[in-house]
Amino acid sequence: MTEQEPIYRGKAKSVFRSDNPDELIVKFRDDITAFDGAKKDELARKGAYNARVSAYLFRYLEENGVSTHFVRMEDETTMIVRPLKMIPVEVIVRNIAAGSLVRNYPFEEGAPLNPPVIVLDYKDDARHDPMINDEIIVALGFMTTGEIAEVKKAALKINDLLKEKIDKIGLDLVDFKLEFGRHGDEILLGDEISMDSMRLWDKKSHASMDKDVYRFDKGDVMATYAEVVRRLTGE
Ligand code: C5P
Numbered sequence: 131m132t133e134q135e136p137i138y139r140g141k142a143k144s145v146f147r148s149d150n151p152d153e154l155i156v157k158f159r160d161d162i163t164a165f166d167g168a169k170k171d172e173l174a175r176k177g178a179y180n181a182r183v184s185a186y187l188f189r190y191l192e193e194n195g196v197s198t199h200f201v202r203m204e205d206e207t208t209m210i211v212r213p214l215k216m217i218p219v220e221v222i223v224r225n226i227a228a229g230s231l232v233r234n235y236p237f238e239e240g241a242p243l244n245p246p247v248i249v250l251d252y253k254d255d256a257r258h259d260p261m262i263n264d265e266i267i268v269a270l271g272f273m274t275t276g277e278i279a280e281v282k283k284a285a286l287k288i289n290d291l292l293k294e295k296i297d298k299i300g301l302d303l304v305d306f307k308l309e310f311g312r313h314g315d316e317i318l319l320g321d322e323i324s325m326d327s328m329r330l331w332d333k334k335s336h337a338s339m340d341k342d343v344y345r346f347d348k349g350d351v352m353a354t355y356a357e358v359v360r361r362l363t364g365e
Pocket of ligand 1: 220222
């Protein structure tokens with residue numbers, strides 16, 4: 131497989147073309163950022179930990195009927211994926227009130243959300259990812275009303291599946307962010323599902339086991355990520 135300059139370089143991953151037009155190469159880097167890139171660091175093994183968890187969860191979702199961009203792992207930081215035309219909407223599913231929901235609305239941190247709350251954000255760092263609604267998404271031509279319903283239904287199914295998995299390793303799945311993209315006529319789950327994109331709380335200690343450890347200097351970030359990898363994959 132020949133590699134050139136990335137065709138896309140995000141804050142934590144780079145995307146390269148491959149020899150196969152129906153496959154892209156995603157490299158998970160050790161860069162970690164928070165607050166729209168205002169806080170940045172490089173943490174050894176972070177890319178490998180996030181790639182490991184993403185691959186594990188994509189495989190699990192595929193086995194349970196969710197269509198994702200995941201094809202295979204090439205090495206511990208390199209994921210082969212289907213090329214997607216990304217939809218610039220972050221689909222956030224929340225089971226417990228935390229983060230921006232608590233900052234922006236009168237929820238108590240830790241309050242259970244039953245049924246789960248779906249929040250849609252417009253993915254645009256320069257605008258600080260503002261919340262978007264169905265009407266704006268349709269007006270901007272990002273998705274049709276039917277596609278929005280399809281994506282929300284998929285997000286709730288993914289939530290049920292992830293919650294079951296995360297529960298078993300002694301963690302609460304507080305919230306997580308998904309990104310979807312088009313592959314031909316299909317909408318597939320893309321991006322990653324990792325400690326960078328989920329909020330996980332230890333059921334006993336209520337300690338954060340995710341990027342909040344980095345965001346708010348709560349402890350050893352890589353020891354935390356390694357612990358999630360160990361509990362989830364046994365490695
Ligand atoms: O910041 P907020 O509370 O809205 O984040 C909700 C969830 O979505 C968290 O798990 C967070 O890590 C994730 N998220 C993300 N990328 C963003 C915004 C949020 O992965 N740009």
